[in-house]
Amino acid sequence: MTDTTTLVIILVEPQLGRNIGSVARAMLNFGLTRLRLVRPRDGWPNPEAAPSAAGAEQILQEVEVFSTTQDAMADLNRVFATSARPHDMIKSVYTPHMALEHLAETAHQNQKVGVLFGGERCGLCSEDVALCEALIKIPSNAAFPSLNIAHAVALIAYEWAIQVAPTPSQVFRIGHTSLATRAELGQFFAHLEASLDKSGFLRHPNKRPTMVRNLRNIFQRAHLTEQEIRTLRGVITSLTTEVGRG
């Protein structure tokens, strides 16, 4: 990804400086830096923005201010609007995930993309929505749909980050150690089962196969490392020695 491949965030008539700072923080958390404001209620710069930016002040310093929504998106090739309301318009409505998949794909083709957010009081007006290609509807609770503007920007920026830097759904973090080999696991099972044969836990021959299988499954699910195998074998040795003393 080059520097030009980014998503522009446009806030129309934002009210509270604190929220604008919080938007900047959420943007930088997910690698976004370009923030534009249309007619901010309290003017710009706004000293109330920096504290909630919590380290993202650079974004505030580079904010661009516009007097119309049209001007704020003039150089962009593709802009979607976030809105919880239907606006009675004939338009595509995307989930955040699908919208950002489209926008990231478009940005990847060296097109400039952006997302438009309405202010705290009543969101985007229909005229602003009509300037955009499509709507993004955040799947919120119908009985309590109004998100804080910084929360809404955080979700969109998060979905952008997923598109531009995909990560595996699950990583099993093993640090500097190594997973046990199947042989080490087998030796552990042999140690455990021999100890349990001796202690009488597996004394019923008809139940033994099921009990052994259940025990093995517990430890299969634990994805043991070689160090953990050594630890568990130490535990068995310690417990059997303890029993011997009793």
Next chain:
Amino acid sequence: MTDTTTLVIILVEPQLGRNIGSVARAMLNFGLTRLRLVRPRDGWPNPEAAPSAAGAEQILQEVEVFSTTQDAMADLNRVFATSARPHDMIKSVYTPHMALEHLAETAHQNQKVGVLFGGERCGLCSEDVALCEALIKIPSNAAFPSLNIAHAVALIAYEWAIQVAPTPSQVFRIGHTSLATRAELGQFFAHLEASLDKSGFLRHPNKRPTMVRNLRNIFQRAHLTEQEIRTLRGVITSLTTEVGRG
């Protein structure tokens, strides 16, 4: 989904009442209601929480407070911890999307599930992480990874909402009207092309097929409704009448 199928949000040592209120708002935005606090710095109840809850005060009134993390999760069957730091532990690390897929699936089997969040100052300590089955890593900017706690809760609650109430990736909203039939679209093309033949726009026979195809594709992409077809035909009629006057 029944009332018991929910996700419990646990905040460990949260500091600012304002953030706790903001967490409550984000939770209710995505249909979550059960909030637990472990050792809130400024005690509980905290009068600074309600303003930022912005309508989600009911959640604040039903907050449960605990003195240990262990107690806060005692009745839960499955708990994941959110953390940006690796904690040098041998543990699975999930994306928010995959983590919530697992937790929603578990909740669907009538198991109680929760997610643990650390406080504003330094997140979760390793002892708290060790009480949890796995980690959730929000894919944030490595150079600026620390999310506001309410933003983090909003993302997790959003991913929960996606699991429990999936919505189509794209809906083409047509309101009370109907999409044009293929016949109506064909009549529109015939009207447009006859007018352009007459005006001379399509006068080069070797270019005509390509020009016609390109024009048709523009309007194919627009997913026109029957009302919009009538509007566009009115536009053509109006323009050709205007030309006639000239």
